Amino acid sequence: xxxxxxxxxxxxxxxxxxxxxxxxTVNGIExxxxxxxxxxxxxxxxxxxxxxxxxDGIVAGTAVVCPLHGRRFDLETGMAVRASEPSSVATYxxxxxxxxxxxxxxxxxxxxx
Amino acid sequence: MKQQLVVVGNGMAGVSCVEQILKQAHNFEITIxxxxxxxxxxxxxxxxxxxxxxxADEIVLNDIGWYQSNHIRTRLGVKIAKIDRFEKVxxxxxxxxxxxxxLILATGSSAFIPPIPGVEKKNVHVFRTLDDTRExxxxxxxxxxxxxxxxxxxxxxxxxGLQVRGCEVTVVHLMETLMERQLDATGGEYLKRKIENLxxxxxxxxxxxxxxxxxxxxxxxxxxxxxxxxxLVVIAAGIRPNVELGxxxxxxxxxxxxxxxxxxxxxxxxxxxxxxxxxxxxxxxxVAPLFxxxxxxxSAITGNPGPGFAGAAPATxxxxxGVDIFSAGAIDESEAGVEAVRYEDPSLGVYKKILLKDNKxxxxxxxxxxxxEHVYQDWLRSGTDLTLLRRQxxxxxxxxxxxxxxxxxxxxxxxxxxxxxxxxxxxxxxxxHGIVTLQQLKERTRASTSCGxxxxxxxxLLRAVTPDFQEETKTTLCSCVPFxxxxxxxxxxxxxxxxxxxxxxxxxxxxxxxxxxxxxxxLLDMLWCGEHEEDRSARFINDRVHANIQKDGTFxxxxxxxxxxxxxxxxxxxxxxxxxxxxxxxxxxxxxxxxLLGIKKADLPSVWADLGMPSGQAYTKGVRMVKTCVGTExxxxxxxxxxxxxxxxxxxxxxxxxxHKFKMGVVGCPRNCAEATVKDLxxxxxxxxxxxxxxxxxxxxxxxADLLITVETTEQALEACDLFFQYYRENAIYLERTYDxxxxxxxxxxxxxxxxxxxEEKRALLDRLxxxxxxxxxxxxxxxxxxxPTQFVQIQPMEARVS
Ligand code: SRM
Ligand SMILES: Cc1cc2nc3c(=O)[nH]c(=O)nc-3n(C[C@H](O)[C@H](O)[C@H](O)COP(=O)(O)OP(=O)(O)OC[C@H]3O[C@@H](n4cnc5c(N)ncnc54)[C@H](O)[C@@H]3O)c2cc1C
Ligand code: SF4
Ligand code: FES
Numbered sequence: 001x002x003x004x005x006x007x008x009x010x011x012x013x014x015x016x017x018x019x020x021x022x023x024x025t026v027n028g029i030e031x032x033x034x035x036x037x038x039x040x041x042x043x044x045x046x047x048x049x050x051x052x053x054x055x056d057g058i059v060a061g062t063a064v065v066c067p068l069h070g071r072r073f074d075l076e077t078g079m080a081v082r083a084s085e086p087s088s089v090a091t092y093x094x095x096x097x098x099x100x101x102x103x104x105x106x107x108x109x110x111x112x113x
Numbered sequence: 114m115k116q117q118l119v120v121v122g123n124g125m126a127g128v129s130c131v132e133q134i135l136k137q138a139h140n141f142e143i144t145i146x147x148x149x150x151x152x153x154x155x156x157x158x159x160x161x162x163x164x165x166x167x168x169a170d171e172i173v174l175n176d177i178g179w180y181q182s183n184h185i186r187t188r189l190g191v192k193i194a195k196i197d198r199f200e201k202v203x204x205x206x207x208x209x210x211x212x213x214x215x216l217i218l219a220t221g222s223s224a225f226i227p228p229i230p231g232v233e234k235k236n237v238h239v240f241r242t243l244d245d246t247r248e249x250x251x252x253x254x255x256x257x258x259x260x261x262x263x264x265x266x267x268x269x270x271x272x273x274g275l276q277v278r279g280c281e282v283t284v285v286h287l288m289e290t291l292m293e294r295q296l297d298a299t300g301g302e303y304l305k306r307k308i309e310n311l312x313x314x315x316x317x318x319x320x321x322x323x324x325x326x327x328x329x330x331x332x333x334x335x336x337x338x339x340x341x342x343x344x345l346v347v348i349a350a351g352i353r354p355n356v357e358l359g360x361x362x363x364x365x366x367x368x369x370x371x372x373x374x375x376x377x378x379x380x381x382x383x384x385x386x387x388x389x390x391x392x393x394x395x396x397x398x399x400v401a402p403l404f405x406x407x408x409x410x411x412s413a414i415t416g417n418p419g420p421g422f423a424g425a426a427p428a429t430x431x432x433x434x435g436v437d438i439f440s441a442g443a444i445d446e447s448e449a450g451v452e453a454v455r456y457e458d459p460s461l462g463v464y465k466k467i468l469l470k471d472n473k474x475x476x477x478x479x480x481x482x483x484x485x486e487h488v489y490q491d492w493l494r495s496g497t498d499l500t501l502l503r504r505q506x507x508x509x510x511x512x513x514x515x516x517x518x519x520x521x522x523x524x525x526x527x528x529x530x531x532x533x534x535x536x537x538x539x540x541x542x543x544x545x546h547g548i549v550t551l552q553q554l555k556e557r558t559r560a561s562t563s564c565g566x567x568x569x570x571x572x573x574l575l576r577a578v579t580p581d582f583q584e585e586t587k588t589t590l591c592s593c594v595p596f597x598x599x600x601x602x603x604x605x606x607x608x609x610x611x612x613x614x615x616x617x618x619x620x621x622x623x624x625x626x627x628x629x630x631x632x633x634x635x636l637l638d639m640l641w642c643g644e645h646e647e648d649r650s651a652r653f654i655n656d657r658v659h660a661n662i663q664k665d666g667t668f669x670x671x672x673x674x675x676x677x678x679x680x681x682x683x684x685x686x687x688x689x690x691x692x693x694x695x696x697x698x699x700x701x702x703x704x705x706x707x708x709l710l711g712i713k714k715a716d717l718p719s720v721w722a723d724l725g726m727p728s729g730q731a732y733t734k735g736v737r738m739v740k741t742c743v744g745t746e747x748x749x750x751x752x753x754x755x756x757x758x759x760x761x762x763x764x765x766x767x768x769x770x771x772x773h774k775f776k777m778g779v780v781g782c783p784r785n786c787a788e789a790t791v792k793d794l795x796x797x798x799x800x801x802x803x804x805x806x807x808x809x810x811x812x813x814x815x816x817x818a819d820l821l822i823t824v825e826t827t828e829q830a831l832e833a834c835d836l837f838f839q840y841y842r843e844n845a846i847y848l849e850r851t852y853d854x855x856x857x858x859x860x861x862x863x864x865x866x867x868x869x870x871x872x873e874e875k876r877a878l879l880d881r882l883x884x885x886x887x888x889x890x891x892x893x894x895x896x897x898x899x900x901x902p903t904q905f906v907q908i909q910p911m912e913a914r915v916s
Contacts, residue, residue: 061624
């Protein structure tokens with residue numbers, strides 16, 4: 001039972017292969033959901049550098065590497081991994097219920113870079 | 114007349130001592146006896162041999178040529194059984210006698226076998242020598258139930274070695290704490306967790322009561338009553354100095370053969386060095402102090418005695434990849450006047466404890482982060498006053514440029530702890546001998562030849578001191594899997610590893626990154642000829658969707674157009690696709706084919722289907738294309754049918770992956786209209802023959818290709834192409850284009866190992882190529898059979914759920 005109304009059901013878990021990401025546009029917001037071992041993490045899809053699609057990046061541990069110029073962002077915090085590239089992406093709380101991935105798009109966790 | 118010097122024991126301490134003697138002015142004729150049948154090898158690295166990271170050949174320290182060129186009589190496989198001190202003769206087991214003027218005992222130690230009932234059974238082993246290691250290697254098989262008795266450095270390294278061979282390993286340790294001589298309880302707990310994370314079971318504190326089984330081992334019973342199944346048992350319960358000879362000769366012997374500060378035993382003509390010795394009540398188990406003993410002994414025996422041996426508190430480092438442990442000095446903080454400073458981060462698995470006494474470093478334990486290890490070594494050795502550094506003792510200041518930090522070290526700073534090589538020695542050697550590579554440095558100074566942990570420091574020092582420093586080609590792939598590409602190739606092949614994840618879990622940091630994952634994907638594909646588990650998430654996006662990503666996130670599509678030859682029908686379909694999908698740009702590429710740029714990921718499958726052409730692989734590290742000229746068909750100068758040969762060449766090699774992109778060209782005469790001599794592989798037509806050329810480039814580098822061979826027929830030319838192609842696939846480092854590959858290996862070597870190789874080697878190369886080719890397929894067929902449901906499909910958000 002989902003009591004909290006801010007959780008938006010996005011898609012089913014089988015749609016996102018392990019260690020890969022997929023983009024979805026919900027209410028005009030483009031997000032990328034990633035599948036790590038036992039969890040799903042969501043960040044904004046657009047790379048702050050030049051808009052690269054982060055959903056297509058290689059997952060390195062809990063970070064994703066932008067496919068265009070290789071910036072790395074931590075999927076948990078949204079922070080750029082290298083201090084030399086100060087920037088960040090929004091992260092969104094994500095959980096799974098009955099095989100459905102739910103994302104809370106209202107509480108974009110802003111990180112200060 | 115020369116004096117006879119006899120050395121009993123051909124191990125690390127004995128031979129190192131002889132090396133020191135050779136450096137002094139001496140008047141000895143030297144004979145070395147060793148009961149192992151091998152030349153002196155690096156015992157420390159046996160763990161890496163067990164784990165498949167090094168071969169037996171790679172750990173040899175002194176090859177047979179060294180003994181010969183130094184005129185050392187070497188008797189291998191011969192055990193000395195008796196010393197007659199009054200006649201000054203040693204006898205070997207067969208009774209053969211050798212006279213000596215001076216005698217050095219360097220008999221080392223043996224594995225201690227605790228008196229447990231059943232230890233004599235088959236498949237119960239110790240781990241001390243190369244022969245032990247070979248026996249273990251023969252038995253270690255995936256799934257074999259293995260128990261290691263002893264959770265010290267040796268036991269853990271043995272456990273890890275066997276585990277990477279696929280054995281199911283349990284470590285049984287008598288004490289509450291693993292490596293209790295080097296770690297405190299907390300450090301031991303961290304270590305235990307790390308070892309367990311690797312997939313090794315750890316039982317402690319547990320005493321083994323008995324080993325059971327009928328002749329061979331079936332299992333062991335613990336004192337607690339629990340029974341463990343075991344097909345193989347390794348005992349690593351400590352070492353005992355080999356003192357029998359000394360005792361028999363009537364020398365002063367306690368736990369070890371007692372020596373004074375000049376390594377002399379109670380008989381002034383008999384010296385001892387290494388693990389068999391006892392000095393001021395202390396025995397030894399690590400090489401650093403033993404090499405120091407060797408230096409002292411060498412000076413004393415050659416009549417130039419300098420300062421004596423003062424004992425040592427050596428530092429210990431565990432050699433298990435990903436389990437970083439460093440310990441030096443004292444570990445017990447209950448001692449009066451000792452203060453402990455600690456840091457712990459359980460989720461990072463980092464634990465540090467620093468013991469201070471009189472504001473000086475007294476001991477250090479580092480788990481999980483040992484980067485500052487040499488700083489602590491320096492503080493310990495030099496007794497630096499740390500009053501002003503108190504706030505930083507757990508995180509010593511690091512220089513921004515590590516090269517500068519090394520350059521700033523005092524000359525007396527020990528760089529290689531094992532071999533006692535100081536910074537000053539290295540700098541002097543570099544200048545004196547014009548050393549520019551790490552290998553040369555190793556050969557000259559012996560630095561970094563033992564446990565290898567100072568390699569990084571030596572390299573930094575070289576880099577800082579010599580302007581001409583040459584990087585070795587064997588650099589590691591990336592910090593996630595700290596092995597060279599060549600080593601990884603051997604590891605994956607040797608350990609039969611079939612997935613990227615497995616390589617990262619066993620040999621890496623379990624994460625991987627955009628550098629190592631694609632490289633490992635390539636290695637697996639090449640080594641297993643495509644018969645492995647392909648992990649798409651380890652590939653760059655281009656290889657997941659078989660198209661080249663563009664700056665706006667769309668993709669470009671270049672269909673295969675073999676030899677640059679097309680048909681009106683194909684062109685019509687291309688035009689229709691361009692219209693239907695409103696392709697923003699259609700372009701003729703520099704490789705004689707047509708590019709459709711700006712296609713959405715979701716449209717890729719239907720674009721491919723509508724084109725009805727195979728993938729041109731323009732997005733991957735793989736076979737790109739064969740550019741051809743019109744050749745004999747139409748050209749008035751053409752002497753070979755370059756178009757037909759080019760199309761055939763492309764068919765033979767298409768759909769295969771390569772270390773870097775691979776481009777080819779075939780031309781009908783030396784006018785070279787399709788630029789075959791600046792391609793990775795080219796065929797240049799001549800009257801009655803083909804020249805096969807390799808390693809050409811006209812991109813970032815421009816390089817004229819080298820001639821591999823000249824052959825008569827097209828079939829011969831194509832076979833030469835196959836040979837070079839597969840050889841490059843197997844031997845190049847990932848992301849090494851053929852122009853660098855050809856420079857690195859030299860064309861002579863490439864010729865010898867391809868077109869001029871023995872018939873069976875050629876056959877083997879061609880067979881492996883054929884196997885890979887049989888598994889290779891046109892990637893665009895995945896448009897109709899995707900590997901997962903959302904490979905191309907854009908996910909649509911669900912309708913808000915009806916509650
Ligand atoms: C499309 C094409 C340009 C064109 O419009 O003609 C092209 C486009 C790109 N080239 Fe190229 N190269 C193209 C022919 C060439 C050629 C000429 C040739 O193939 O004969 C060369 C020189 C020969 C060579 O390969 O060295 C060439 C040398 C490079 C290099 C430098 C490689 C080197 O080691 O010297 C790169 C960068 C790299 O691979 O690291 C590169 C990389 C690229 C990439 C893939 C950059 C990238 O990673 O995104 C470009 C993709 C653009 C895009 O958005 O799709 N491209 N590129 C050509 C496609 C040929 C084809 O049909 O497959
Ligand atoms: C797996 C393993 C890992 C290790 N890791 C480390 C490490 O990381 N760091 C470290 O510092 N140390 C390490 N060590 C310890 C190090 O290898 C020893 O301290 C060192 O080899 C001791 O040198 P030695 O010459 O005294 O003895 P040895 O190297 O054992 O040499 C003694 C030789 O004498 C021979 N011999 C004995 N009796 C006779 C006889 N009567 N006649 C003829 N020959 C005889 C023996 O067969 C042997 O070959 C490790 C040891 C092992 C086994
Ligand atoms: S290389 Fe040039 S001259 Fe020779 S056949 Fe080809 S097109 Fe003709
Ligand atoms: S757009 Fe992501 S790194 Fe440049």
